Amino acid sequence: MQGPNxxxxxxxxxxxxxxDISVREKAAIAALPLRAQVFVDGQQIFREGSSQSEVCxxxxxxxxxxxxxxxxxxxxxxxxxxxxxxxxxxxxxxRLDFGLSALTRCRVAFIxxxxxxxxxxxxxxxxxxxxxxxxxxxxxxxxxxxxxGRHTAIERVAYLICETFKRAEAVGIAGLSAFELPLTQAQxxxxxxxxxxxxxxxxxxxxxxxxxxxxxxxxxxLDWGMLKQTAGFDSGYLNLRPHEHDAAARRM
Amino acid sequence: MQGPNxxxxxxxxxxxxxxDISVREKAAIAALPLRAQVFVDGQQIFREGSSQSEVCxxxxxxxxxxxxxxxxxxxxxxxxxxxxxxxxxxxxxxRLDFGLSALTRCRVAFIxxxxxxxxxxxxxxxxxxxxxxxxxxxxxxxxxxxxxGRHTAIERVAYLICETFKRAEAVGIAGLSAFELPLTQAQxxxxxxxxxxxxxxxxxxxxxxxxxxxxxxxxxxLDWGMLKQTAGFDSGYLNLRPHEHDAAARRM
DNA sequence: CGACAATTTGATCTGTCTCAACTATGGTGG
DNA sequence: CCACCATAGTTGAGACAGATCAAATTGTCG
Numbered sequence: 099m100q101g102p103n104x105x106x107x108x109x110x111x112x113x114x115x116x117x118d119i120s121v122r123e124k125a126a127i128a129a130l131p132l133r134a135q136v137f138v139d140g141q142q143i144f145r146e147g148s149s150q151s152e153v154c155x156x157x158x159x160x161x162x163x164x165x166x167x168x169x170x171x172x173x174x175x176x177x178x179x180x181x182x183x184x185x186x187x188x189x190x191x192x193r194l195d196f197g198l199s200a201l202t203r204c205r206v207a208f209i210x211x212x213x214x215x216x217x218x219x220x221x222x223x224x225x226x227x228x229x230x231x232x233x234x235x236x237x238x239x240x241x242x243x244x245x246x247g248r249h250t251a252i253e254r255v256a257y258l259i260c261e262t263f264k265r266a267e268a269v270g271i272a273g274l275s276a277f278e279l280p281l282t283q284a285q286x287x288x289x290x291x292x293x294x295x296x297x298x299x300x301x302x303x304x305x306x307x308x309x310x311x312x313x314x315x316x317x318x319x320l321d322w323g324m325l326k327q328t329a330g331f332d333s334g335y336l337n338l339r340p341h342e343h344d345a346a347a348r349r350m
Numbered sequence: 351m352q353g354p355n356x357x358x359x360x361x362x363x364x365x366x367x368x369x370d371i372s373v374r375e376k377a378a379i380a381a382l383p384l385r386a387q388v389f390v391d392g393q394q395i396f397r398e399g400s401s402q403s404e405v406c407x408x409x410x411x412x413x414x415x416x417x418x419x420x421x422x423x424x425x426x427x428x429x430x431x432x433x434x435x436x437x438x439x440x441x442x443x444x445r446l447d448f449g450l451s452a453l454t455r456c457r458v459a460f461i462x463x464x465x466x467x468x469x470x471x472x473x474x475x476x477x478x479x480x481x482x483x484x485x486x487x488x489x490x491x492x493x494x495x496x497x498x499g500r501h502t503a504i505e506r507v508a509y510l511i512c513e514t515f516k517r518a519e520a521v522g523i524a525g526l527s528a529f530e531l532p533l534t535q536a537q538x539x540x541x542x543x544x545x546x547x548x549x550x551x552x553x554x555x556x557x558x559x560x561x562x563x564x565x566x567x568x569x570x571x572l573d574w575g576m577l578k579q580t581a582g583f584d585s586g587y588l589n590l591r592p593h594e595h596d597a598a599a600r601r602m
Numbered sequence: 603c604g605a606c607a608a609t610t611t612g613a614t615c616t617g618t619c620t621c622a623a624c625t626a627t628g629g630t631g632g
Numbered sequence: 633c634c635a636c637c638a639t640a641g642t643t644g645a646g647a648c649a650g651a652t653c654a655a656a657t658t659g660t661c662g
Contacts, residue, residue: 147586165496168582173496190478190485195587196492226442229481233442236484239491240448244417244425246499247543251650282608291499293651298610300650314659330420334399335447503618534640545619550642566627603662610657619648626641632634 104128105157105207108181108269115268115337116234117227126221130214132207137161137200146197150188152208156180159204160280162289163196174289176238177201177262177281181269186232189215202280237335246291249330251300254290256329259310263319264333276318304328356380357409357459360433360521367520367589368486369479378473382466384459389413389452398449402440404460408432411456412532414541415448426541428490429453429514429533433521438484441467454532489587498543501582503552506542508581511562515571516585528570556580 106128113119113127134157137143144150146165156178163175163184175196178184184198189211200206218225238261245257262279266272279286283301284294292300304310309325311318319325326332362376386409389395396402398417408430415427415436427448430436436450441463452458470477490513497509514531518524531538535553536546544552556562561577563570571577578584 163492165492167496167500168579171500173500175492175495187485187488190482191489193586195489195584230442232484232488233439236439236488236491237443237447239488239495240415240417240427242495243427243491243498244419246495248419248423248425248540283610284608288500294608295610295652296650298608302610327420332447334445535642536640546640547620547642548618550640551618554642605662606660608657608659611655613653615650615652617649617651620646622644624641624643627639628637629639630635630637632636 105132105134105205106130106155106181108157108179108271109155109183110181111269112181112231113224113227116230117223119223119227123221123224126217127224130209130217132209134205134207137204137206139200139202139204141200141204143198143200143204143206144185144194146195147193148197149192150185150194150211152210153183153186153188153214154198155207155209156182156184157205157207159200159202160278161198161200161204161206162285163198164288165196172288173291174285176235176242177258177289179262179266179269180271183228183231183235186228186235201285234336241335245330251290251292251296252303253329254292255286255297255300256304256309256325257331258286258290259304259317259319260326260329260331260333261336263317264336268337275320275322276316278315279317280315357384357386357457358382358407360409360431360523361407361435362433363521364433364483365476365479368482369475371475371479375473375476378469379476382461382469384461386457386459389456389458391452391454391456393452393456395450395452395456395458396437396446398447399445400449401444402437402446402463404462405435405438405440405466406450407459407461408434408436409457409459411452411454412530413450413452413456413458414537415450416540417448424540425543426537428487428494429510429541431514431518431521432523435480435483435487438480438487453537486588493587497582503542503544503548504555505581506544507538507549507552508556508561508577509583510538510542511556511569511571512578512581512583512585513588515569516588520589527572527574528568530567531569532567 110124110128143154143161158180161178161184164172165175166172185194187194218228245254249257259279263272263277266277283297287294287297301312305312309321309328311320358380362380365371395406395413410432413430413436416424417427418424437446439446470480497506501509511531515524515529518529533541535549539546539549553564557564561573561580563572
């Protein structure tokens with residue numbers, strides 16, 4: 099039914115990295131009926147306040163959750179890349195209080211919620227993996243509150259780079275030490291709570307300090323240690339494993 | 351087994367307000383074996399990076415999720431009051447990337463995760479209610495990212511007041527238009543990303559504009575309309591109901 | 603080549619921070 | 633009962649990170 103590189107590969111990679119999930123259960127997920135759709139960059143996938151009957155999976159490209167502020171400006175609350183499920187919440191809540199938009203040309207698959215629920219009922223560990231996925235999304239939000247709330251400009255931008263790089267790496271779409279951050283500096287500003295102009299100066303500073311090297315929207319990590327120290331970044335929360343009591347052993 | 355005002359009342363009120371849940375299922379939750387414990391204000395309930403085998407329910411008082419920044423300062427990522435489940439994540443992930451501390455003298459109940467899981471397996475709609483609770487927690491985090499990232503000082507403080515008031519109201523611990531926000535101004539700063547000094551001036555401004563009146567840590571809402579407008583606050587995300595397709599009808 | 607978007611640079615302005623002092627307020631022990 | 637102390641709130645002055653505005657430059661794509 100699926101070709102050699104089925105559409106949900108990235109999702110399965112993500113689930114694999116956070117949970118023990120059998121081949122059979124992965125097959126059940128991969129066999130879910132999909133409605134694939136391409137969005138051009140800037141295009142809205144769904145509106146803030148909308149009610150979704152489908153859960154969407156990003157297959158390729160980058161999307162973001164965002165909300166409009168009273169003064170008309172936009173806040174980008176999270177970034178989403180291949181394998182992400184930006185509205186998994188729709189399993190449990192009606193209206194979504196954020197909009198979802200494509201930042202780049204984006205391939206997205208839609209899964210009817212009731213079909214997903216059926217699979218989750220039948221496959222306990224797939225179900226558990228999805229819940230863990232949601233919990234990690236939630237952990238990312240909490241981290242971002244701390245980063246955006248209390249960090250300086252350079253820390254915030256460094257943080258965004260660290261997190262996005264690590265996530266891209268996890269789904270295999272980052273190079274050895276370079277990756278795509280396909281946002282304009284103005285968009286990076288919307289995601290970090292800074293003005294576009296200041297993002298520009300901040301990234302210059304990161305380059306001047308030889309932590310990164312940028313070529314367009316491709317960024318090479320020159321000094322990961324320094325970058326993560328600057329960001330106050332610890333990847334621990336990204337690849338949380340199942341609840342075990344030897345968690346200490348896994349600590350980096 | 352329970353007295354006239356069983357410990358989990360506030361939790362049941364919360365679940366009731368977000369989901370349809372039968373008396374039988376509520377009884378199953380209320381019958382969960384609890385380990386109750388009192389924490390004095392400032393006391394840590396669990397440490398950042400710890401692994402929890404119990405989920406805790408706030409019974410009374412106020413607690414907060416927090417994390418330490420590299421420079422030693424603290425960021426408060428969320429506030430928790432009666433009926434909240436600040437570490438429901440522990441159902442799915444090992445290490446928690448935040449600490450939990452009592453802001454006031456706090457009564458907290460601990461539920462062994464495996465026991466909670468048993469109840470969830472047996473009672474589908476209780477289980478669904480808890481998941482919706484987690485989804486709303488997640489929605490609050492997203493909102494806070496937008497508020498802390500892009501809002502001015504007065505908007506952030508107003509937002510915190512709006513949200514805390516509405517939540518307190520929902521569990522019946524707020525007066526008609528007054529409620530307890532038991533944080534020092536310095537703590538409000540940690541929660542909003544402002545300095546304590548500036549929180550002071552900001553709250554003076556809110557009082558000067560006659561939106562609130564403060565008596566110690568009790569705050570009266572004088573002009574709710576103005577306050578929520580200032581905050582850019584819309585309570586929609588707090589009492590999200592089950593997924594229905596008539597969601598529009600419920601829109602405020 | 604021309605047009606449009608994104609990046610870069612410079613200059614100025616402002617919201618918020620920091621530091622420091624002073625004033626409640628409430629609790630504690632003598 | 634009061635002197636003392638610690639903690640929270642308040643006020644002022646000055647400094648600074650980052651915003652805003654405006655213009656120049658670079659890059660990209662038809």
